[in-house]
Amino acid sequence: MHHFQHRGDDLYCEDVSVARIADAVGTPVYIYSHATLTRHFQALDDAFSSVPHLICFALKANANLAVLQLFAGLGGGLDVVSGGELYRGLAAGVPPERIVYAGVGKTREEIAYALRSGILMFNVESDQELRRISEIAAASGCTARIALRVNPDVDPKTHPYIATGLKQSKFGIEIGRALEEYEAAKTLPALDVVGIHQHIGSQITMIQPFVDSLTRTVGLVRQLRAQGTDIRYIDIGGGLGITYRDETPPLPLEFARALIDVIRDLGATVILEPGRVLVGNAGILATRVLYTKQSPVKNFVVVDAGMNDLARPSLYGSYHAIWRVHRVSGRDEVTADVVGPICESGDFLAKDRTLPRFEPGELMAVMSAGAYGHTMSSNYNARPRAPEVMVRGNQFYVVRERETYADLIRGERTLDGC
Numbered sequence: 001m002h003h004f005q006h007r008g009d010d011l012y013c014e015d016v017s018v019a020r021i022a023d024a025v026g027t028p029v030y031i032y033s034h035a036t037l038t039r040h041f042q043a044l045d046d047a048f049s050s051v052p053h054l055i056c057f058a059l060k061a062n063a064n065l066a067v068l069q070l071f072a073g074l075g076g077g078l079d080v081v082s083g084g085e086l087y088r089g090l091a092a093g094v095p096p097e098r099i100v101y102a103g104v105g106k107t108r109e110e111i112a113y114a115l116r117s118g119i120l121m122f123n124v125e126s127d128q129e130l131r132r133i134s135e136i137a138a139a140s141g142c143t144a145r146i147a148l149r150v151n152p153d154v155d156p157k158t159h160p161y162i163a164t165g166l167k168q169s170k171f172g173i174e175i176g177r178a179l180e181e182y183e184a185a186k187t188l189p190a191l192d193v194v195g196i197h198q199h200i201g202s203q204i205t206m207i208q209p210f211v212d213s214l215t216r217t218v219g220l221v222r223q224l225r226a227q228g229t230d231i232r233y234i235d236i237g238g239g240l241g242i243t244y245r246d247e248t249p250p251l252p253l254e255f256a257r258a259l260i261d262v263i264r265d266l267g268a269t270v271i272l273e274p275g276r277v278l279v280g281n282a283g284i285l286a287t288r289v290l291y292t293k294q295s296p297v298k299n300f301v302v303v304d305a306g307m308n309d310l311a312r313p314s315l316y317g318s319y320h321a322i323w324r325v326h327r328v329s330g331r332d333e334v335t336a337d338v339v340g341p342i343c344e345s346g347d348f349l350a351k352d353r354t355l356p357r358f359e360p361g362e363l364m365a366v367m368s369a370g371a372y373g374h375t376m377s378s379n380y381n382a383r384p385r386a387p388e389v390m391v392r393g394n395q396f397y398v399v400r401e402r403e404t405y406a407d408l409i410r411g412e413r414t415l416d417g418c
């Protein structure tokens with residue numbers, strides 16, 4: 001469900017035409033729907049309303065301050081994976097007591113920053129990290145709330161780059177060793193052991209991997225409680241998939257029902273870390289056709305957005321639907337690759353896609369680009385990063401400006417200038 005629909009022949013985001021935004025702000029441009037973001041958050045929130053819970057949005061999916069502020073206003077928190085993400089979250093006004101912090105490579109500086117900020121808990125990924133957090137907390141005279149991230153060794157049946165809960169993965173602590181680590185945590189100074197964490201992967205479209213992994217984690221929680229460790233927070237991670245093409249991921253209600261069945265009697269607070277499912281279909285990337293060209297074996301549509309703007313197709317071979325912003329009748333259909341201006345053959349947004357013929361100057365919408373779109377963008381080929389626009393009703397707001405050429409060299413010096 002989202003709020004990008006054609007009215008007559010023109011694509012609208014809520015009550016604003018995409019062409020109007022493209023004309024005002026230029027292309028490429030990311031466009032987000034306030035109504036879709038709100039609806040996605042509330043659907044998940046409602047689905048878990050029968051248990052105490054906190055939705056900690058994984059901001060690596062979409063880190064725009066306006067998005068973070070919107071979710072915080074709806075009662076949400078954040079899942080951060082770096083000091084920079086924590087900084088963004090705090091800058092957006094997200095209360096620190098609703099922020100959890102995961103990641104295998106937290107530095108001393110990042111740990112100290114999170115402690116000073118008073119976050120809800122660290123999701124700890126190794127025994128060395130556990131000791132480091134204890135040491136830093138003890139030295140600064142405070143207590144660190146921690147959960148251990150356990151690796152339940154479950155196959156989420158997704159792209160191997162985004163599977164994170166298999167035993168060969170770098171994430172978390174092997175579930176068979178977790179009891180031991182919890183015992184160790186209890187003996188270390190300045191730690192308050194409050195939770196358990198898992199996150200098995202991303203773009204998961206079946207319920208079963210979630211149920212299997214949570215069942216294992218819950219088994220561990222029962223053992224821990226029997227040994228006197230009070231696990232108050234069960235952080236079930238993120239990973240719920242969305243429809244990019246024809247996937248049929250579980251609805252929030254089905255997802256919630258299946259998981260609540262596994263955890264209800266524990267009486268713990270459930271933390272969810274959804275990323276993609278909240279923002280993916282709430283955003284598009286609007287781009288303009290520059291040229292069309294034919295090689296002897298292929299047709300190409302060259303657009304002004306590239307892999308630096310949206311990396312997913314190049315990185316994972318991901319499918320994004322391509323829509324015409326203005327529909328025209330009577331155009332013949334052409335099978336073409338939609339490619340960007342970057343000097344790499346891997347620079348494509350769509351491959352062998354059959355679409356009504358595009359002409360130079362026409363606008364294209366790359367759908368489902370709200371998650372891992374702008375956050376993964378780069379300045380490769382010295383391309384300024386695209387602006388971000390939020391639409392609410394019949395108004396649109398530029399919530400991040402397009403970068404300028406001057407931004408590209410900010411902070412750089414030649415040796416003469418050092």
Ligand SMILES: *Cc1c(COP(=O)(O)O)cnc(C)c1O
Nearest residue numbers: 058199202238239273274275276
């Ligand atoms: C990436 C990530 C998420 C969010 O994943 P989605 O698939 O976008 O829901 C949640 N938790 C952790 C620890 C992550 O690394």
